[in-house]
Amino acid sequence: MAEVLVLVEHVDGTPKKVTYELLTLARSLGEPAAVFVGNGYDNAKDKLAEYGATKVYVAGNSELDGYLVAPKAEVLAQVVQQSSPAAVLIPSSPEGKEVAGRLAVKTESGVLTDAVGIEDGFVAKQSIFGGAFNVQSKVSKGTPIITVRPNSTAPEPAPAQPTEEQVSVTLSDAAKKAKVLDRVTEKKGGRPELTEAAIVVSGGRGLGEGSNFELIEKLADSLGAAVGASRAATDAGWYPHTNQVGQTGKTVSPQLYMAIGISGAIQHRAGMQTSKTIVAINKDPEAPIFELVDFGIVGDLFNVVPQLTEEIEKRK
Amino acid sequence: MNIVVCVKQVPDTWAEKKLSSDDKTVDRESVDGVMNELDEYAVEEALKIKEAQGGEVTVLSMGPEKAVETIRKALSMGADKAVHIVDPGLHGSDALATSYALAKALGTIEHDLVILGVESTDARMSVVPAMLAERLGAAQLTFARKVEVSDGTVKIERLTDSGYDVVEAPTPAVVSVVEKINEPRYPSFKGIMAAKKKPLTTLTLADAGIEADKVGLAGSATEVAEFAPRPPKQAGQIVKDEGDGGTKLAEFLASQKFI
Ligand SMILES: Cc1cc2nc3c(=O)[nH]c(=O)nc-3n(C[C@H](O)[C@H](O)[C@H](O)COP(=O)(O)OP(=O)(O)OC[C@H]3O[C@@H](n4cnc5c(N)ncnc54)[C@H](O)[C@@H]3O)c2cc1C
Ligand SMILES: Nc1ncnc2c1ncn2[C@@H]1O[C@H](COP(=O)(O)O)[C@@H](O)[C@H]1O
Numbered sequence: 249m250a251e252v253l254v255l256v257e258h259v260d261g262t263p264k265k266v267t268y269e270l271l272t273l274a275r276s277l278g279e280p281a282a283v284f285v286g287n288g289y290d291n292a293k294d295k296l297a298e299y300g301a302t303k304v305y306v307a308g309n310s311e312l313d314g315y316l317v318a319p320k321a322e323v324l325a326q327v328v329q330q331s332s333p334a335a336v337l338i339p340s341s342p343e344g345k346e347v348a349g350r351l352a353v354k355t356e357s358g359v360l361t362d363a364v365g366i367e368d369g370f371v372a373k374q375s376i377f378g379g380a381f382n383v384q385s386k387v388s389k390g391t392p393i394i395t396v397r398p399n400s401t402a403p404e405p406a407p408a409q410p411t412e413e414q415v416s417v418t419l420s421d422a423a424k425k426a427k428v429l430d431r432v433t434e435k436k437g438g439r440p441e442l443t444e445a446a447i448v449v450s451g452g453r454g455l456g457e458g459s460n461f462e463l464i465e466k467l468a469d470s471l472g473a474a475v476g477a478s479r480a481a482t483d484a485g486w487y488p489h490t491n492q493v494g495q496t497g498k499t500v501s502p503q504l505y506m507a508i509g510i511s512g513a514i515q516h517r518a519g520m521q522t523s524k525t526i527v528a529i530n531k532d533p534e535a536p537i538f539e540l541v542d543f544g545i546v547g548d549l550f551n552v553v554p555q556l557t558e559e560i561e562k563r564k
Numbered sequence: 565m566n567i568v569v570c571v572k573q574v575p576d577t578w579a580e581k582k583l584s585s586d587d588k589t590v591d592r593e594s595v596d597g598v599m600n601e602l603d604e605y606a607v608e609e610a611l612k613i614k615e616a617q618g619g620e621v622t623v624l625s626m627g628p629e630k631a632v633e634t635i636r637k638a639l640s641m642g643a644d645k646a647v648h649i650v651d652p653g654l655h656g657s658d659a660l661a662t663s664y665a666l667a668k669a670l671g672t673i674e675h676d677l678v679i680l681g682v683e684s685t686d687a688r689m690s691v692v693p694a695m696l697a698e699r700l701g702a703a704q705l706t707f708a709r710k711v712e713v714s715d716g717t718v719k720i721e722r723l724t725d726s727g728y729d730v731v732e733a734p735t736p737a738v739v740s741v742v743e744k745i746n747e748p749r750y751p752s753f754k755g756i757m758a759a760k761k762k763p764l765t766t767l768t769l770a771d772a773g774i775e776a777d778k779v780g781l782a783g784s785a786t787e788v789a790e791f792a793p794r795p796p797k798q799a800g801q802i803v804k805d806e807g808d809g810g811t812k813l814a815e816f817l818a819s820q821k822f823i
Contacts, residue, residue, distance in 0.1 A: 349691030350698040358785030361689045377581040381791050389785035425703035426733040434727035496743045543816045547805025555810025560823050
């Protein structure tokens, strides 16, 4: 069986959950082979084996972390050339999509983004126009390069004993143009990552002021959920922009999405519409968010949310 | 500092978007076209840099005849001239083909910076800027929420999953901007009048040296095999809070096994 390459998305070597999802998906399509780029491979090694990588390509050169995006595409291009894989799967993060795009140019291949599933023959399932259409797309030229949204597949362990292969790359001058001078972390720790969380609780302008996000955080913590925000809330400085859900924020696809004090503007929907179950609390019965919900409460969030949190704590 | 800003005409955000059944491409005829919202921020940023540093701003767009409306809007905001790649052979181009055509056209325009929006609201791929950088061999400075230009270097703050990166590169560079970066101006009446007289060059495939078999539906590397409107979602249950809304919601969550 031909290899299906999976680009490992990691933080200092520790893979993100989406990596395990992609390895699981790759296993249903061919021989899953992981490609690890950057520092910290020791932190990834056992996990990649646990989720079934039969081969791992490691490009651990520390120079690779110092430049934006292009080095990852160069490593992948080299592995693609060397191993002629059946396809390349990449997490559908902003950076993942950029790596995919550059790889497509390098290998003259088609690129499909934001797949929510992949079927036999590398047919990618996508949801477009804010969820209005389901589309099945194919790559007709080169090696299929597909970016897959987090939460599209349930990760399943399948222990393997991967062979390791070191990939040594000499970066081109072009790849060394965009130098990363600093990486700044603004995220609040403790809660699950927005795009990976099974439950996301989001707050919007209806909260009235930033300090009221505490209500959202308490509810989120009672459910083990991530916290999201509308653009109105991030623009007002109530919550970090890294938590923005929507067109220009993150795209989430959790099991449960709760929109609280959010009207449901089209740009917000673009980032949450494919969530499995959607719940909203809004005092305006005409709010467009109610068109999407499985369950909605028309009411004042300042009454409903504390009662809900208390009830959840009681039932634990 | 000469800047090219790439703008795309897309179906109006609020219009019901459709795929046409004969060739499975976005139906651009039946709906109103507008400038991709996110490209307005790209135009604004280009104009700001020009106002501070001098130079020229050229608008570049690939799209059908109709896309002229969007080009005019960018000119009326204050861009100096425009290049429109328009040819029947381009219909149905995917990202690989689009980035190729844009790169070819860029070869005919002198530039230090190319500025794009971060995503088109119809394709929603967010790949064209990176692909363009790859094709041009220029630095990729994308997802910028802040851009600083001085003496042949560009420094940006790039939004990331967990915060931001500070990234620097020499010109020429390809920059994409997020909507946090500025407030796009509205075209003034004077701007609208002036736009009518600004130079607009039209390029066909042949003019730009674009090989016909690398663009359009046939030249694209991806194809839509099937599509269907999503099955309508069953109307949800909506309950008015009578003092027990939180409890009712908790019951629903419990019935779905979330708690
Ligand atoms: C280029 C562009 C990109 C954008 N990208 C994004 C994006 O990524 N994400 C995003 O979210 N938006 C985005 N937007 C903005 C979007 O258009 C909306 O303006 C925004 O989503 C509104 O946020 P909101 O729902 O919190 O606020 P509003 O629309 O003001 O809604 C607040 C809601 O709270 C309700 N409410 C008020 N008080 C209470 C109460 N006490 N109890 C219960 N309910 C209450 C109100 O009834 C109302 O429905 C973008 C816009 C543009 C132009
Ligand atoms: N046909 C086009 N003409 C000009 N610019 C484009 C075109 N398609 C995409 N772009 C630019 O590329 C950006 C990202 O688009 P996309 O990768 O399609 O999401 C857009 O915001 C535009 O600036």
